[in-house]
Amino acid sequence: MGKKSDSFQCQSGFSSPACMASEVAPGYFDPLAVDPAQARDVARWRKSERIRLREARKQVATAARDDTAKALMAGLRDVLRHRGDGSGKLTVAFYWPIKDEPDLRPLMQELFDSGVDIALPLVETRAAPLVFRRWTRDTRMVRGHWNIPVPPPEAPVVHPDVVLAPLVGWDGGGFRLGYGGGYFDRTLAALSPKPFAIGIGMQSARLPTIYPQPHDIALDLILTEDGVQVESEARDV
Incomplete structure (x- = not known):
């Protein structure tokens, strides 16, 4: 994932380390993706979730x-x-x-x-x-x-x-x-x-x-x- 600045560290208790979920809150989230910064946040969060979910799937017996x-x-x-x-x-x-x-x-x-x-x-x-x-x-x-x-x-x-x-x-x-x-x-x-x-x-x-x-x-x-x-x-x- 590379080095993250303090502004991108997850503070919300979600499982993904760079989840951005606190920044992509319901009141902030715009499904039309007008805000390019929000689109980047969503992309980072998705990348992190893919890693987490694929690792969890790999561990299934x-x-x-x-x-x-x-x-x-x-x-x-x-x-x-x-x-x-x-x-x-x-x-x-x-x-x-x-x-x-x-x-x-x-x-x-x-x-x-x-x-x-x-x-x-x-x-x-x-x-x-x-x-x-x-x-x-x-x-x-x-x-x-x-x-x-x-x-x-x-x-x-x-x-x-x-x-x-x-x-x-x-x-x-x-x-x-x-x-x-x-x-x-x-x-x-x-x-x-x-x-x-x-x-x-x-x-x-x-x-x-x-x-x-x-x-x-x-x-x-x-x-x-x-x-x-x-x-x-x-x-x-």
Whole structure:
């Protein structure tokens, strides 16, 4: 994080060392981010929270992480059962698990076998919306951006009906704290029609707020191992 001046030391008792939460108080916070100093404070706070939440996730025992993944897959099965037009013609964009994220690949394979089209996101252009390419059990994965396995260039590009977004943190407004690249927000803003966006994360990663900025897009639903936590008004896929 680097050396902090006295004015940036957290005095409010929050867990993050450079949290800026006392400066980003409800009476001061402007969601339109007109004040550039406030936007910088929010960015610093988010960086600190990412570090804290990722470290906490790293400490979760393997058995507990497996139980979390199983609970998430059970909840996701139920959610997806009510999406689409009943014909089973649904395209769901999963994600390849990294950085101690719950592993949902068994459900990805199960849904593929049941006739659901599966896609995976990849970065084709930096600082641009994600591209979704079709995945099958026979797909020969290649290393993509950040060394994440992705479908090869010859895999068809698809427009997902449902997009799963991994959460580092989340809040009751349906806003997502991700890894800081802005790719999912950029993608949701660009896709038309907009897919149904489901945040996947841990209950312990809930925050009072992420201090949403103008570029942040609320998810349609947030799912944790404890079930659905946030749900917008239902939209047809």
